[in-house]
Amino acid sequence: MYFYAARQPILTREKELYAYELLFRDNIDNVFPDIDGDEATSKMIGASQFNMGISEFTGKKPAFINFTLETLAKGFPEMLTTDEVVVEVLETIKPGKKLLSICQSLFEKGYTLALDDYEHQNVWAHFYPYIKIIKIDWQTTSVEQIQTIKTAIADHDHIQLLAEKVETPEEYNQAMELGFDLFQGFFFAKPEMVKTKSLSPSQMAMAELLYETSKPDLDLSAITSVFERDVTLSYKLLRYANSAIFKRRSEISTIKQALVTLGSGELKRFLGLLFAANVNPDKPSELINAAMTRAKFCEVVSKDINAPIDTSIAFLTGLLSLIDAILDEDLPSIMDKLPLAQDIKDALITKKGVLAALVILVEQIEHADWDKVNIVMEKLGLQKEQVLQHYNEAIAWADEQCQLSA
Known part of the structure; x- marks a missing residue:
């Protein structure tokens, strides 16, 4: 039995990770709108108790979980700790005395x-003392309706507004101006939403690399492994390997190939300069975590595809699939600066080919667009249970690597 879920980040005004919303189903087939909400919530709570824990899946951040009136009445939220869960009252529940008593x-x-998906009614005022967050669907709620909600909760300073389905930088900026505190949607993956263009690799990764390169005999596999755990280090390595001082005979397709191109002496010089310039690195952002998840997912899933795909190439393709958002730069421009194999560039820019299909697959899982997930899996000849298991494993791996690098 597997724990099937997608997780969507919820960010603060400072674009820091606040929590995840978990979008759960017990099987990737029954994810359509007519699925029974009671069954979905019940099985997710069961999975958290008997399979992979909620806190492991969310990297110890709170999980927003939808609850129906029945699952609330059965006390299911109390099977999770107060630190693990944000109890999300579904918009389909009508406000009444029973719900009010449960909330209190x-x-x-x-x-x-x-x-969840709040639509204002005066009767909800009775609930305000017990509610911490009101989620508003940005795509279906007008500015006038938002102003009405703000007026209604004006005497309740503890209530935070969360804008969900925020898709563009313009929508995000408008939500900021309207005083929203939390944000959910795909805006965070847009290049315009990332303030800094230069992200620092972790001290731990740098120290590990310096240690490895100080040995008389270089362990190329160990060094490659460290680079593969840090998207920023990988990007800087590829840029450096593309320098005019290195006369390459072929395009670079893997991290290992870039290391071989540099050679031992040049690699040590490169790491020394990098370490000196990054004494106080920033912690990995959610974008870094997402890139790491994609990299691992593409790597492991590529082994299940009946096609001649190098797992290292699949890893690097997934790793770089968010590089435009990380560096706040146009993707084609970035690709011009990197000595990548054309297959990787094509996958990221034209979205065509098997490598691109792997990236598209993990993107659709992130978005919980299960119809499209099924279509891509069918084209690639993948098994549903195995794909979701790989996704869960990739998330756990990325969380672990980012924690080690923090």
Whole structure:
């Protein structure tokens, strides 16, 4: 039995990771709108108890989980700790005395409550003392309706507004101006939303590399492994390997190939300069974590495809699939600066080919667009259970690597 879920980041005004919303189903087939909400929530709570824990799946950040009236009445939220879950009251539940009593009880026990896809009714005012977060669908709610909600909660300073389905930088900026505190959507992956163009590799990774390169005999596999755990280091290595001082005979397709191109002496010089310039590195952002997840996912799934794909190339393709957002630069421009094999460039720019299909697959899983996930899996000849298991493993691996590098 597997734990099937996609997770969507929820960010603060400072673009720091606040929590994840978990989009769960017990099987990738029954993810359509008519799925029974009680069953979905029940099985997710069961999975958190008996399979992969919620906190492991969310990197110890809170998980926004939808609850129906029935699952609330059965006390399912209390099977998770107050630190693990944000109890999300589904928009389909009508406000009434039973729901009010449940919300008050959960609030008094220390749980954080959120109203999902909120549509204002005066009766909700009775719930405001117990509600911490109100989620507003940005795509279906007008500015006038938002102003009405803000007026209604004006006397409740503890309530935070969360804008969900924020898709563009313009929508994000408007939500900021309207006073929203939290944000959910794909805006964070847009290049315009990343303030810094230069991200520092971690001290731990740098120290590990300096240690490895100080040995008389270089362990190329160990060094490659360290680079593969850090998207920023990999980018800087590829840029350096593309320097005019290195007369390359062929394009670079893997991290290992870039290391061989440099050679021992040049690699040590490169790492020394990099370490000196990054004494106080920033912690990995959610974008870095997402890139790491994609890299590992593409690597392991490539082994299941009946096509001659090098797993290292698949890893590097996934790793660089968010590089435009990380560096706040146009993707074709970035690709021009990197000595990558044309297959990788084509996959990232034209979105064509098997490598591109792997990236598209993980993107659709992230978006919980299960119809498209099924289509891509069918084209690639992949098994549903195995794909979702690989996704869960990739998330756990990326979280672990980012924690080690923090």
